[in-house]
Amino acid sequence: MDRTQEPADTSDPARGVAAGPPALGIGMVGYSFMGAAHSQGWRTVGRVFDLPVRPVLAAVCGRDSAAVRAMADRHGWAAAETDWRRLIARDDVHIVDICTPGDSHAEIALAALAAGKHVLCEKPLANTVEEAEAMAEAAQQARAAGQLAMVGFNYRRVPALAYARTLIAEGRLGTLRHLRLGYLQDWLVDPLAPLGWRLQRERAGSGALGDLGAHIVDLAQYLAGEPVVGVSALTETFVRMRPDPEAEGREGVPAEGEVTVDDAALFTGRLASGALVSFEATRMAAGRKNALRLELNGEKGSLAFDLERLNELSFHDHTEPAGTAGFRRILVTEPGHPYLEAWWPPGHALGYEHTFVHQARDLLTAVARGTDPEPSFADGLQVQRVLAAVEESAEKNAVYTPVQQP
Structure with a gap:
């Protein structure tokens, strides 16, 4: 495969042209949906933010040589690899970005760290x-x-959620009492939706719990600034057998494979401060495409957010007179709001893809300054412990007796 090194810097300090910030090569493993989203972030970040380093899309890696080469050409990667070990070994790769299924996260991340690289790893850790x-x-x-x-x-990089954390840290809600978070999708409602890696425990680890629940567990802890310390849970797999495109069945009849992860997870929790939290994660909510919603209630007020309106917060100040108090909309597009200083004039909305631009900015800035990025692997481990506790609780709560029909 092509292993072209980083493009030469054509600036010439001797002729009065500034050399610009030093280059930092990015090597990405994985090239599907999340790889495309990360590529958008790496490709765009230097065109929007003034950065202390210059990201270079050095190489992308995937097992299918034709597909990864096409992806590299489409998204601007200089080279393509089919072995992630070769990618890690490249001299022009300084940050290894892991966008693979969860079963390979640990192996790739440990090898990259051992090779002296910085690492960005998709969730769950x-x-x-x-x-x-x-x-x-x-x-x-x-x-x-x-x-x-x-x-x-x-989702930590949604400006409205970053601003929500600021308001909470400033005490605008006072002591937190309730948090409720839900992440609902519907792409598995159809029982004929095919079996894929996200439905296999050996590849994905868990189902809606790890895929969607990891996000809302992290957001609860991020916004509150404290950990979840206990949970009680239920999980369910509503469709246990699905068509398996990789298996051979009888002529004209597709073979089926077993779904070995959860379709939905419902659990309650408690924060270290005693605040109560409810979580719902499902890929079986008909009509909900990517509905992430949350609300936090404190002694002095409340905050609510809906990903389908991701430039807005709903804020209630309970210290105001009752006659005029109520939820009001905060449009999070002002230059003083998180990340917005580099984007468009106030009122011009951002979208999902911008979170990956912000993620790239934060990591590149941390690398240049030598400061600890957030969320760290330790933060990822804390989320993983909560997910494991949810599964353990769900196993204990799994036995029930259906009501017998007369």
């Missing part, structure tokens, strides 16, 4: 607590050598 512990420990050891590791919880 791993498929098991044991893998996540090994990754967090390796990241801590690598930190002493100046290497950084970050988990890709991109």
